Amino acid sequence: GAVVSQHPSWVICKSGTSVKIECRSLDFQATTMFWYRQFPKQSLMLMATSNEGSKATYEQGVEKDKFLINHASLTLSTLTVTSAHPEDSSFYICSARGLNAYEQYFGPGTRLTVT
Amino acid sequence: QKEVEQNSGPLSVPEGAIASLNCTYSDRVSQSFFWYRQYSGKSPELIMSIYSNGDKEDGRFTAQLNKASQYVSLLIRDSQPSDSATYLCAVNKGAQKLVFGQGTRLTINP
Numbered sequence: 220g221a222v223v224s225q226h227p228s229w230v231i232c233k234s235g236t237s238v239k240i241e242c243r244s245l246d247f248q249a250t251t252m253f254w255y256r257q258f259p260k261q262s263l264m265l266m267a268t269s270n271e272g273s274k275a276t277y278e279q280g281v282e283k284d285k286f287l288i289n290h291a292s293l294t295l296s297t298l299t300v301t302s303a304h305p306e307d308s309s310f311y312i313c314s315a316r317g318l319n320a321y322e323q324y325f326g327p328g329t330r331l332t333v334t
Numbered sequence: 335q336k337e338v339e340q341n342s343g344p345l346s347v348p349e350g351a352i353a354s355l356n357c358t359y360s361d362r363v364s365q366s367f368f369w370y371r372q373y374s375g376k377s378p379e380l381i382m383s384i385y386s387n388g389d390k391e392d393g394r395f396t397a398q399l400n401k402a403s404q405y406v407s408l409l410i411r412d413s414q415p416s417d418s419a420t421y422l423c424a425v426n427k428g429a430q431k432l433v434f435g436q437g438t439r440l441t442i443n444p
Contacts, residue, residue: 321366328377
């Protein structure tokens with residue numbers, strides 16, 4: 220149980236375009252989803268927390284107008300990177316947590332390259 | 335002081351031996367503690383959670399928690415080359431967020 224999927228697994232886009240990443244909980248209802256990014260050889264950096272049906276809460280220093288998060292259902296959250304630039308190239312990973320649970324389960328990640 | 339601290343390693347352990355990974359945390363009110371394994375280029379995978387003082391065993395893995403000392407550890411018995419990965423200690427902060435340590439890179443030598 221506790222399977223989280225992400226799509227796409229990798230994406231290459233041109234600078235200035237937008238990219239949408241989907242995160243789905245496949246076998247449980249995710250009341251809370253989290254979005255992280257990770258640069259090579261560094262630890263995870265939490266970008267934002269989203270609760271189903273509510274606006275996301277962004278960590279300090281994360282531009283909410285650049286990283287749009289939508290958590291419209293109990294099984295789906297999306298992250299849209301708007302007007303992407305090469306410095307946005309990174310490994311984006313979502314995680315999901317069920318109601319009254321403490322464990323977070325991670326999706327496989329999306330590797331974004333902006334050229 | 336970092337909220338969650340781990341020795342970054344690398345930690346080298348011979349195959350078949352016990353690997354011991356340690357983690358300390360600063361927030362005394364933390365209640366939930368997790369160990370994740372992350373292979374290079376992959377996302378983290380939850381391998382253990384622990385909430386009460388003492389030991390919790392699952393197969394070859396044992397998590398140990400000492401809230402008085404603010405210390406969490408992970409023991410891996412009969413280490414295998416496939417256990418070579420970065421191990422992340424995570425602590426629940428507040429109602430939702432996890433705070434991660436920098437991770438310990440473990441190498442099991444055949």
